[in-house]
Amino acid sequence: xxxxxxxxxxxxxxxxxxxxxxxxxxxxxxxDPDKLINQQEGLKIGQPYPLPLNHERLSEQExxxxxxxxxxxxxxxxxxxxxxxxxxxxxxxxxxxxxxxTSSNADIHHHLTHLRxxxxxxxxxxxxxELLQLRRRINSYETFVVKKSGDHYTSTVDTKDVYFQYNYAxxxxxxxxxxxxxxxxxxxxxxxxxxxxxxxxxxxALDIRAGDHFELLYQEKVVEGQVTERGDIIAARFTNRGxxxxxxxxxxxxxxxxxxxRAMKKAFLRSPLDFRRVSSNFNPRRxxxxxxxxxxxxxxxxxxxxxxxxxxxxDGVVKKAGYNQYNGNYVFIxxxxxxxxxxxxxxxxxxxxxxxIKQGQTIGTLGSTGRxxxxxxxxxxxxxxxxxxxxxxxxxLSRSLKGQAKQQFLSVAKERLHQLERYSHFLFVPSQ
Numbered sequence: 001x002x003x004x005x006x007x008x009x010x011x012x013x014x015x016x017x018x019x020x021x022x023x024x025x026x027x028x029x030x031x032d033p034d035k036l037i038n039q040q041e042g043l044k045i046g047q048p049y050p051l052p053l054n055h056e057r058l059s060e061q062e063x064x065x066x067x068x069x070x071x072x073x074x075x076x077x078x079x080x081x082x083x084x085x086x087x088x089x090x091x092x093x094x095x096x097x098x099x100x101x102t103s104s105n106a107d108i109h110h111h112l113t114h115l116r117x118x119x120x121x122x123x124x125x126x127x128x129x130e131l132l133q134l135r136r137r138i139n140s141y142e143t144f145v146v147k148k149s150g151d152h153y154t155s156t157v158d159t160k161d162v163y164f165q166y167n168y169a170x171x172x173x174x175x176x177x178x179x180x181x182x183x184x185x186x187x188x189x190x191x192x193x194x195x196x197x198x199x200x201x202x203x204x205a206l207d208i209r210a211g212d213h214f215e216l217l218y219q220e221k222v223v224e225g226q227v228t229e230r231g232d233i234i235a236a237r238f239t240n241r242g243x244x245x246x247x248x249x250x251x252x253x254x255x256x257x258x259x260x261x262r263a264m265k266k267a268f269l270r271s272p273l274d275f276r277r278v279s280s281n282f283n284p285r286r287x288x289x290x291x292x293x294x295x296x297x298x299x300x301x302x303x304x305x306x307x308x309x310x311x312x313x314x315d316g317v318v319k320k321a322g323y324n325q326y327n328g329n330y331v332f333i334x335x336x337x338x339x340x341x342x343x344x345x346x347x348x349x350x351x352x353x354x355x356x357i358k359q360g361q362t363i364g365t366l367g368s369t370g371r372x373x374x375x376x377x378x379x380x381x382x383x384x385x386x387x388x389x390x391x392x393x394x395x396x397l398s399r400s401l402k403g404q405a406k407q408q409f410l411s412v413a414k415e416r417l418h419q420l421e422r423y424s425h426f427l428f429v430p431s432q
Contacts, residue, residue, distance in 0.1 A: 071125060171184035216237075218234060
């Protein structure tokens, strides 16, 4: 035996010594099995022993699992007159679910109680038709997102990066303003914005002529490489009957000024109703359509559908509102000791004598009351009691920017007009 051990290498001898030490230690130091079984505090079969649980972490794990649960998405569009309660009933969700949503936080309550016809909501449901997510598109780059968290719901706004770029459009008018603008790819909202910007200088109902030209530089919103919507008009020019008007947007106020910092908005509108109408011209030698006599037609007639809203041309006080057999329903507005405007043949009046009104406020609707041959608005503009052509009369000067605000605007205006010129030089395409 000794001979065998002596032949072993020193490494094998060391291993034998260590194993022997472990065996001896186990024999002398391990507890008696019988004592372990008979200990009073030992575990007993059939007796429950509570374990401490981290409920917060379990809830987080449940949320993570629910987020990874495959969802069945349903798209529903809000119908006219449909409330959130009716919508949820149509989706197959109970009023209890709706209450849990709206009571979770103020944002969810707002978004679900201010639904509009045409709004699109996406419901994320599990295979048991339980609502786990809800999405409502706010605009092209924002989506309101609701997720279930335990017995409640949390909300966030998913926002995509928005970039802005400039684009250019121009048109020459051959038949009418609306058609020329549409053919140039300008949207209806932009067409109305052009009319709003230049509406104090140009009567778009009567003054547009063949050969008039306009151009504009506007913003586009870009989301994920796609143009999602048109933004504000940044700069524009409108040439009407040989006279050119220029407007640049002031970012600080959102108002428009000319290249010298004078406000485009003036004390009076050139036209007291929507420009998309047909009318006769101002004519001091007009043949009266009822009596057949030549008599001054001291004003302008705007032919439009009955019920068309009529706007106050400027701020002022209603001097008189009433009815007679010649004027029909009429409203006279005193704007100052200098200016008075008159509106005749209204179907209805919405103001009373002595009432203070604002520019653009609806004072009545177009009709055919009084001595008329057809429905129209007869509009008069008086300066010191003398009738003037409202389309050509010199209006009070617009307010100008001053001081630092003017200097900042002029710096921006110069750059934007330069951009407008550059686009015009490279991208001008005559309208057909």
